[in-house]
Amino acid sequence: MKVTIIGAGVFGVALGKILGDNGHAVTYFDSKNSSPTLVEATEGAEVLVLAVPSEAVEELAESLPEHLRQLPVILAAKGLLNLDAFVNFGRFSVLGGSAFAVDVMEGLPVTLTVTDELARQLFERRPQVTVELTDDALGVTLCGSLKNIYAIGAGALVEAQSKVPTYLEQALAEMKRYLADHGARPETADLACGIGDLTMTATSEKSRNLRFGKALAARADVGQVRRELGTVEGLETLEQVDREGYAIIERVYELVRAHEV
Numbered sequence: 414m415k416v417t418i419i420g421a422g423v424f425g426v427a428l429g430k431i432l433g434d435n436g437h438a439v440t441y442f443d444s445k446n447s448s449p450t451l452v453e454a455t456e457g458a459e460v461l462v463l464a465v466p467s468e469a470v471e472e473l474a475e476s477l478p479e480h481l482r483q484l485p486v487i488l489a490a491k492g493l494l495n496l497d498a499f500v501n502f503g504r505f506s507v508l509g510g511s512a513f514a515v516d517v518m519e520g521l522p523v524t525l526t527v528t529d530e531l532a533r534q535l536f537e538r539r540p541q542v543t544v545e546l547t548d549d550a551l552g553v554t555l556c557g558s559l560k561n562i563y564a565i566g567a568g569a570l571v572e573a574q575s576k577v578p579t580y581l582e583q584a585l586a587e588m589k590r591y592l593a594d595h596g597a598r599p600e601t602a603d604l605a606c607g608i609g610d611l612t613m614t615a616t617s618e619k620s621r622n623l624r625f626g627k628a629l630a631a632r633a634d635v636g637q638v639r640r641e642l643g644t645v646e647g648l649e650t651l652e653q654v655d656r657e658g659y660a661i662i663e664r665v666y667e668l669v670r671a672h673e674v
Contacts, residue, residue, distance in 0.1 A: 416535070417442060417458040419451075419473065420490075425464030427517035428489060428508075431536050432462075460485045460535065462508075467492025467558075468649060474498035487532050491557035492646045494595075494653055496550060506532050509553040509606030510545070511613040517542075526553055526606035545604050552592050552601030559588050559662075560611040561622045561647030562654065566665045567615035568626020581612060587661050595655070622647045626665075635672050 414437050418425045421443035429439045442454035455461070461481060465473055467490045475498065483503035488496075491509065499505045506529030516523055524543045527533050528550045537544040547553065563584040571580045585608055589599035601607060614620045621642045628638040639645060651669060656662050 420464035423514040427514035511609035524605035552597035564622035565626040
């Protein structure tokens, strides 16, 4: 199939590698580049994959021409708390899971969670890429957002490595409660998009959110740390998420605010 990936960052390119390895024709469009244009990149496209940063998703969804909205559209951005921008799309699905872009590029095993059979067919490539299928698009979206906050907390609040399993258990329980409170299915957090992504992001030094949390704990110059790390997705999510009644999220927010990030 001909797939256009909108967003040519590291994760978009990694997804493109999977698709290319599976024999699909991949074209990238990135607003930072003058060529190809969106019209050129989507000519003949059969599927769109949106791999832009979460803060750019709503504007992108609103700006897509109507004929592109009616194509199968797979959202691969993490950091959203609702899917309101996609209510008028014809065939919309979400991709999440536990996969660092660098792991994909190096051929390491990863597990993705998707909400449409077409997405499963496009991305599954055993033994490297395992794909789980669920119909809980909101749950996958929320898991991908919340895990970034919990990863900051893992770095900022967990004092010893031996306490990480207990922290992850508490974070998973809170994540499930958040999903249930916001119209998603709590059991979605048991998939790769939930516990898998949470564990990966909260324990790997590849995680910018974890490293930022550790900088908070070390009372480092967090402004400098942010400049070095680039985007720390959990910080924006903290400003938008419902915090009241969710103990870990509240603690992370208070700690971040105390450092005036």
